[in-house]
Amino acid sequence: MKYRLCRMLAAASLVLAAGAHAQAPSQAANCVTCHGQQGESINPQWPNLAGQHADYLAEQITAFRDGTRENAAMMPFVKNLDEKDIRELADYYASLPRKVSSSGDSDLVERGRNLAGYCAACHGMRGEPVANNWPILAGQQAPYLAQQLRAYKSGKRVHSLMQAALASLSEEEFSALAAYYSQLEP
Structure with a gap:
């Protein structure tokens, strides 16, 4: 009986693990062209x-929609999203x-590792912050990270x-930091 129960629990665990990801909301169809089918x-x-x-x-997404974060490429895709749409997209990804x-x-990775102390207080020792409204840097695209660092320094992002x-x-x-964070395992 215990063996059968263990098998049933194991099978249920596999089913749950296989379906652990939310179903893509319809609005995600607009995101896949740039951000990929699986958010990559x-x-x-x-x-x-x-x-x-x-x-x-x-x-x-809200900042893009409201224009407080400017990006002409994003605007057509986010301008008509309501709060529910935004939450569904965010939860899905x-x-x-x-x-x-x-x-x-x-x-540049080793140099970036040595510079990461500038980032660790907010983004964590491994590029994963404890605050859910701060971005995870670990594994992110290096050119994108460097671009965002430049945007902050120039005042384009505030x-x-x-x-x-x-x-x-x-x-x-910036390039060294981006190289370092891009190779960190999630």
Whole structure:
């Protein structure tokens, strides 16, 4: 009897594990062209969405929709989303497994590891912050990360903590940080 119960529990666990990801909401059909079927970007200039914190994704989609984060390519896809649509998209992409992009220059990884102290207080020792409204950096596309660091430093993206942390860093250091975080395992 115990053996049969264990087999049933094991089978149920496999079924649950196989269906652990949410079903894609209809709005995700607009996202796959750039962010891929499984939330993995087809272009290293664009972010991977899979496994990102849902709260962070929802905040960013809302910022694109409301124009507080400018991106002409995103606007047509987000302008008509309501709060429910945004939450469904964010929850869906957060449910997908993250993968490592390793899209940075491998010669810069060690330098990036040495610079990561600038980021660790907010983004964690391994690129995974404890705050759900902060982005996970581990495994993200390196060119995208470097692009965002430049945007914060230039003031195109605004966040006082990011601007303070990046004030003394150079373009080469951005590339090193991006290379380091892109290769971190989820």
